Amino acid sequence: MNLVIDRDRLLSEIETLASFSDAEAPAVTRIVFTPTDLKARAWLKEHCEDAGLSVRQDAIGNTFARWSGSDPAASVVGTGSHIDAIPNAGRYDGIVGVLGGLEAMRALRQSGFRPKHSIELLVFTSEEPTRFGIGCLGSRLLSGTCSADAASKLTDRDGASLEQVRLAAGFAGELAAVKLATGYYKAFVELHIEQGPILERERIALGVVTHIAAPASFRVSIEGSGGHAGGVLMADRKDALCAAAELILAIENAALTSGAIDTVATVGMCEIFPGAVNSIPSRVHLSVDIRDTDLQRRDAVMQKMETVCRAISDKRQVSIHTELLNADPPVDSAPEVIDALTQSCRKHSVSFLPMVSRAYHDSLFIARIAPVAMLFIPCRHGYSHRPDEFASTEDIARGALVLAQTLATLSA
Ligand code: GLV
Ligand code: MN
Ligand code: MN
DSSP, X not given: OOOOOOXXXXXXXXXHHHHSOSXXXXXXXXXXXXXXXXXXXXXXXXXXXXXXXXXXXXXXXXXXXXXXXXXXXXXEEEEEEEOOEEEEEOSOTTHHHHHHHHHHHXXXXXXXXXXXXXXXXXXESOOSOTTTSOSOHHHHHHHTSSOHHHHHTOBOTTSOBHHHHHHHTTOOSOGGGGSOOTTOEEEEEEEEEOSSSHHHHHTOSEEEEEEEOEEEEEEEEEEOBOEETTTSOGGGOBOHHHHHHHHHHHHHHHHHTSXXXXXXXXXXXXXXXXXXXXXXXXXXXXXXXXXXXXXXHHHHHHHHHHHHHHHHHHHHTOEEEEXXXXXXXXXXXXXXXXXXXXXXXXHTTOOEEEEEEOSOOTHHHHTTTSOEEEEEEOOGGGOOSSTTOOOOHHHHHHHHHHHHHHHHHHHO
């Protein structure tokens, strides 16, 4: 089988997809179900159809592009990732798994290979939590991790419900029907940039993901007392932002002192009310993101945060409310998919490193219903979720080649 990845086409498609953006280049912002996202989806659907794939979309907008196997009733071999991008992001996160997956399928077709199991490219809806506050919306529904009922209650910052937004975007049908039938997948492989520095540092071509870390996130509301920045004496203040500052540092410290480098915690959003230079902050909303490869350690940081909230609330006479948005367990990759990936690396003489993903991915949820593993491509300095995120065309093409070989093995 002669697999040829068309690098120029891959590069040009990555460039075109990056042009569907609500931020000035090189930054990319593409929030789910915005007009920009819908334009990008339409462009991608056309490319999948041009590649000879048949496309279907479910009620949440997950997009499946199928190459039917010689046994169309057999379980499916899946690949794919996401095309939504957080504010001020780069052009590779998610994208290399989608366009690299499409290119891998084209290379397989071109080579004359004919799969027994159908191969499907899956473009997940809203891997990023930007709009509805929870990440991996599409894969949570596909795997039954999130019920249709719970999903339909989600709202965005403007108060628009997921129901309203998805219908306006043209995705109708029952959310309950998104869940995939048991045994739908034979295997699923996601290609992604590493989003960390290890492959580049160690000069290893690819990463084979053996575990995905456990993510959790909270929305925290702090209610103090506002007033005049000149008139209210310091001793009489209940400044919500000062309470938030203490809490943010305590969360950082809880992660720093967990005893493992795998514990990470981030406060990425802070909204201050009323937000005036001469007004004491009366209300603050924070987002908290806590992750670890070890569930007990991750949960210990979450508990520490709750304890600190009570202590700050007592000390500063402010009320602190925490809302848990998600606390997902980690997953192990499936040995048979890891095996197919490592054999493919060996076949093409590509060096690889078994590694952990500290970022979450839709694979975290698909792993609940299918044997899953991921393939990582190095990215410069490990940068991701920022405009200067970069992966070389050579590295992406190498990832697509190994992915193609793996899809061939799994679908034969
Ligand atoms: C995914 O984008 C993550 O935040 O890990
Ligand atoms: Mn991301
Ligand atoms: Mn991603």
